[in-house]
Amino acid sequence: MTSQLRTFHRVATLPALRLALFAVLALIACWRPLTKAGGLNDFRDSHLLHSYEDAGARTLTRYGQLPLWNPWSCGGQYALGSPQTRVASPTLLVSAALGARRAEPVLLWAFLVLGMEGFFRYARRRAGSAVGALAAAPLFGLFGFTALSWSIGWLNFAGFLLLPWLLVGTRRAAEGRLSGVVLVAAVFAFLLGFGGTYPVPMGALFVALETGRTLYMLRGRERRLRALWTLGATALFTLGACAYRLWPLVETMLSSPRIMAGSPGNSLETLARMMLQLPARSGFSNPGNFFLVAVALALVPVALVLARRRALYPTALAALCVWMAAGYSAKPSLFAGLRTLPIFSTFRYPERFLLPAGFFIAELAALALAALLVHALRRRTRWAPRVAALACGAVVAGWGVQVHAFSNLTRWAPMVAEPTPTPPEAEQPFAQARGNRWSQGHFLALNRGSIACGEAWPVPMSAMLRGDLPQEEYLEEPTSGTARRVEWTPNRVEVDVTASRPAVLLVNQNWHPGWETSVGEVVSRDGLLAVRLPEGSHRVVLSFLPRSGLGGALVSVLAWAGLGFLAWRQRARPSRPWWGVGALAVGAVPLVAWGALLVTSSEPVARAVPRNADGTPIVVETLPPQARPVGARFDVPMELVAVDVPSAPDAEGLVHMALYWRVTGPVPRTTGIFVHLPGPEGSKRKNSDHVVLGGTFFLRDVPRDVLLRDAFAVSTKDWEAGEWKVLVGLWHAGGNGSRIEARGADGRPLPESRVEAGAFAVPPKTAR
Structure with missing residues (x-):
């Protein structure tokens, strides 16, 4: 028993061995996605969401531009302001290098490894055992919903695997470590860029709870005061680091709010089946899409008995998450109360709280294993070594079951079969098409935009958009002159116009206040992009330069520059603490700059026309x-x-x-x-x-x-x-x-x- 524990301890404490183990487990779990890399997922949501990533990768590689405007979707929309796009994330570089479809399973594998490593670092500190943390890490990292998310095109939800990194960073920041501030700011900024409509607000909720837990555990007035200083600086720097994406999102949501109505609910029996029933190899109606191997739940009572004090917090949080996952079926409904808050009002599916529930159950499993191993090493009873060995063996066997369930869930993806797994590319000038919201994966290959919009928020779309125009740029009054396209890119359109009298140039895309022109004045013609021009011959250059995107990027650069300054100062003067009034002042600079940009610059708002489901005005x-x-x-x-x-x-x-x-x-x-x-x-x-x-x-x-x-x-x-x-x-x-x-x-x-x-x-x- 002792030699085996030493072997496990060696694997757990050596990063290279530990990461190799996680990499192999992740490779086995997502083997099918990797073998299908590059294929077209024919699920309707995948068509829509993948087209965003494809558009971003094409904008970067083919046109050498940042993906600010997406002309291929909904008649043109602000890419940074669309909540479900992940084009503002560094992962876009992977999509650009490998191709958007080939990159998805590679990113899935990377997230699995990151999730297991993050959980290990979190649980080792909480459980006090590297072996216990190592054993429980795959239970969380290979949680079933991540596989389902890939299968239906919701790769954004892989961001949940970064939750332990947020909590690790929060703890480090409370201890006065600048690395904790950097970690929290970086993870939140990454998640926002990755389209974390659920991971970001849920992560913020659990970061707030972790903050309270950490402050409670700290002893001494001085330590708590220091923690408050550093946590305040963390909040300021995080807001600044997220501004590049947060500003466009807030701007979009205020102009076109994302409404999620209904009173969804789940019985405890339904929730149990979601988590415990082994998913079949196919079928979206199968309830095992949040599968967590039963051995994790079996260890919860052990943790409550042997590690009672440490187990209280994760037990309470797991119970609260299950209560939240019950939605409106629970009386009273904690989920209904949460939805009254502005940040959480867009939540639609309460069962997604099973994800953090699984995280805290995995923490309890790590605590239970740690307590059993301590009893075994101290040999307090004759049966302790055998029970500890049995528990460790059951958890390792559980890895196999968890991997099997994960693999089954990846088979739910309806991949297009050979010999044409991807749409054929067609080199032709860009034009809008009437489109189909659930077949957009085919439109980008044809360089066609879809004016059928399947978004979950009311995209401001012009009723004048057409999919049958002989040319996309034309004069409002044909008799007033001529218009000829010179060059077209997603963020920049060049048109030669000859006008015999003052005229209006129409572009078959949605108007947005971020569009600017080299000649004349950009205006909205019933939501259509237009330029009011004087008489004469003009080379009209339309450029998309959104205030929120460019200004937000400037604010984020200032935030990271401030963190770099504090790191330099700490290294230059290690005897002096980096936290305090000075750190808060440095963290406030980006936010002051943000406020100044808001006050000194203004632009109109692109609002969606409120309509009923049948298209009639409200x-x-x-x-x-x-x-x-x-x-x-x-x-x-x-x-x-x-x-x-x-x-x-x-x-x-x-x-x-x-x-x-x-x-x-x-x-x-x-x-x-x-x-x-x-x-x-x-x-x-x-x-x-x-x-x-x-x-x-x-x-x-x-x-x-x-x-x-x-x-x-x-x-x-x-x-x-x-x-x-x-x-x-x-x-x-x-x-x-x-x-x-x-x-x-x-x-x-x-x-x-x-x-x-x-x-x-x-x-x-x-x-x-």
């Missing part, structure tokens, strides 16, 4: 003739002005309804619209409840004192024939579920606080 001037006035008022400042319910489904069995609302004051965040559809006797009531108006606004955020059209449809496929009523009202969807009192136009309370909006008749199936 804000309307007047009621249509077929709308029936209602005039119902509620105990919140809202009025149901009118309703439009057809008498029967259309030829496809769809019932298209519209509710016309007016909001005159602040509405509680919990308010939602319920639409109940009771049918013939014996049928089950249908619902079309929603908390977001037109898929765009929460009710508290809708425009005030205007007429709002809430259009939606229900499918009556397989519904029983007969009359179905439409009952409408308001309720506290995110609160206690109670209805909000309603009154009719005459001021009298309405029965059950609901409005009878109309009825429609579903014909017998034979008659359809």
Whole structure:
């Protein structure tokens, strides 16, 4: 037993051996992705998200430009401001060198190694055992959801594997080490650039909790005061380091908020199956997509018994994560409370909190193994060495099960088969096409932009975009002159224009305030990029120079320069501490510069036109003739002005309804619209409840004192024939579920606080 422990200890403490072990495990786990490198993943989300990386790599390698503007997606969008792009990450260099598709499995392998190494460094300090940390590291690093993320094109979620590095950096910073500040700032900046819509805010949450844990464990007023100084400097430098990406993201989200509605929930049984059921080799409905080998959970009671004090924090955090993962199914719902905070309001899937739950369960496994090994070495009981050996053997065997599950999940990727695993390239001038949001992987190879947009946030898109133009740059009035493309690149377009009178040059891409021109004035023509020109012959050069991207990069450079200055100062004067008022002042310089840029420079905002799912505008001037006035008022400042319910489904069995609302004051965040559809006797009531108006606004955020059209449809496929009523009202969807009192136009309370909006008749199936 002692010789075996020495061998494990040697492997754990020698970085070269440890990293070699992690590299081999990662290689086996992602062998299939590596063998399929370069192939096209035909899953719809992969088409969309991979096209962003492909666009960034092409911009860098073919045009020698930074990927600021992406003309191939949604009619043109700000690449740095799109939350799910990872073109602002250093990993883009790997995509540029290998090709975007070949780079993905290589990056997956690298993240697995980084995740296991980061967990080892974190758990060794917490468990006090290199062997325990080594044994538990693959349990976290090979967590199932990372494999699933690759299979469906969500490589951004591999950023969760950097969570232990954030916590290690937080602890180091609290101890007064400048390397901790650098680590936290670097990881957050990397995650933002990598498109971490979930890893970044969740990482910030656990960094805040780790900060509290570390401050609690420190003893002595002086140590805690120093920790506060260094943690304050960490926050300042992290904000500055992230500005290059944070500024564009905030700008985009304020102009076009990303709405994630609904009340998702999971039972404990469902969560258990997600984590413990071995995933099949194929099938997206299989619940094992968060697989964590059961031996990790089996060691949790051991940690609570033998390492009770150290186990309390990870046990509490694991329990909180599971509570969060239950979503709205838990009563009360911790997830619902979290979504009321601005940073977390865009969270859609609560089960993703199983990822940090798995992290803390793996920490408990490391604690349990460390405690068992201590008992074995001290030989407090005769059975201690055997139990420790059995536990270590079970965990090592668990590596194999975890690798097998990971490999199964990578097989869920629907890779295009030979002999044409990738779309053929076509050398032709760029032009927009009508496109298909779920087939964008084919469009870039053809040098075609897709004006069908599948983003999860309302991209500002012009209704004037066309996919059938003979040329992409043209004059608004053809008789005013001629326009001829000279050169086209993603961030720069050159056009020769001869105008017999003042004219407007139109470019078949979306307008953004970052576009500038060498001649005339850049304007928006119903959201289309345009340049107002004087009479004469001109070489018009359009350049995309976004204030937030360039200014944010300057702020980030200042932040890293400040960290470099503190490192130089510490090396030059090692006897003097680097922290204190001076460090905070240096950290504040980039933020002051950021504020100065905001104050001294201004530009208009590209806003998306709020529309319903059917493309109709949400804000309307007047009621249509077929709308029936209602005039119902509620105990919140809202009025149901009118309703439009057809008498029967259309030829496809769809019932298209519209509710016309007016909001005159602040509405509680919990308010939602319920639409109940009771049918013939014996049928089950249908619902079309929603908390977001037109898929765009929460009710508290809708425009005030205007007429709002809430259009939606229900499918009556397989519904029983007969009359179905439409009952409408308001309720506290995110609160206690109670209805909000309603009154009719005459001021009298309405029965059950609901409005009878109309009825429609579903014909017998034979008659359809």
